[in-house]
Amino acid sequence: MDTPDHPKIDCHVHIFDPARFPYPQDNFYQPTGHEIGTAAQLGQVLDAHGVQHALIVGPNSGYGFDNRCLLDAVAHSAGRYKGVAVVPLDTSLAELQDLQAAGVVGVTLNAALLGVDYYRAAGPLLERLRQLGLWAQVQVQNDDLVVLKPLLVDSGARLLFDHCGRPNPTAGLGQPGFQALLGLAETGRAVVKISSLAKTSVQPFPHPDAWPFVQALLDAYTPKALVWASDWPFLRAPERIDYGPLLALFGRVVPDAAxxxxxxxxxxxxxxxFTG
Known part of the structure; x- marks a missing residue:
């Protein structure tokens, strides 16, 4: 499975380079030590595992609304990377168009961090994303999606969900938030990242209690609306995580070659x- 000649795209990584792009002092969290991952380091990791492309997601930790580090990495990647930016809710259509021209394909809506109430006023932003064909990349947890689902459905925007929707690992497949995510498959404009199983587990690697959630997503979405991601460089990880074992785990959870x-x-x- 984890071979250099198997084509791969990693759909969720972060870049942290405080030496070149210092963190704002009032940010949510300042990654340090092994959590720092520069564009150069990312390239080395991807090369070692035969990963051709990556989707760099702007982190709320470290940079907040400052997308300079992300945009610099995308600009110097010769098409290897695309970005997902973090923006205020009142970001204008022109500002979004500038980001799109710079290689950004979506913006984040991180309800898992900022709360669902923060996004009750996100309707105009979602409309602008819809107009431009940009993705609304949504991170929820537990039953957040029950509240946000009407807003997201009514927006008509393309929806990209992080980390299997981050269901509560002890609440089972029937929990309302996860059922809401499964139901969004019917819209034909929702996609889910199979990633960060550690966030959907109370068991150590290989997180077997998260596997039923992955299978349910496979059944509802099919591989035509599912993507894989590593979440490198594993910010605030509950235990040691390495890139190679994550790829091997994907091969175990999704054994079908097609x-x-x-x-x-x-x-x-x-x-x-992505091209090339």
Whole structure:
């Protein structure tokens, strides 16, 4: 599974480079030590595992609304990377168009961090995303999606959900938030990242209690609307995480070769416009 000749796209990584792009002093969290991952370090990790492209997600930790580090990495990647930016709710259409021209394919809505109430006023932003064909990348947890689902459905925007929707690992497949995520598959404009199983588990690696959630997503979405991601460089990880074992775990959770090909390459290449 984890071989250099197997084409791959990693759909959720972060860049932290405080030496070149210092953190604002009032940010949520300042990654340090092994949590720092520069664009150069990311490239080395991807090269070692035969990963051709990556979707760099602007983190609320470290940089907040400052997308300079992300945009610099995308600009110097010769098409290897695309970005997902963090923006205020009142970001204008012109500002979003500038980000899109710089290689940004979506913006984050991190309800898991900022809370669902913060996004009750996100309707105008979602409309602008819809107009531009940009993704609303949504991170929820537990039953957040029950509250946000009407807003997201009514917006008509393309929806990209982080980390399997981050269901409560002890509440089972029937929990309302996860059922809401499964139901969004019917819209035909929702996609889910199979990533960060540690966030959907109370058991150590390989997180077997998270596997039923992955299977339910496979059944509802099919590999045509699912992608894989590492969440490198593993910010605030509950235990040691390494890139190679994550790829091997994906091969165990999704053993079908055709599904692997779709989720690692065909689907993200089509959805996010990667070429080469």
């Amino acid at each position: 599904a692997q090909q779709a989720m690692l390459w065909d689907t993200p290449r089509r959805l996010f416009g």
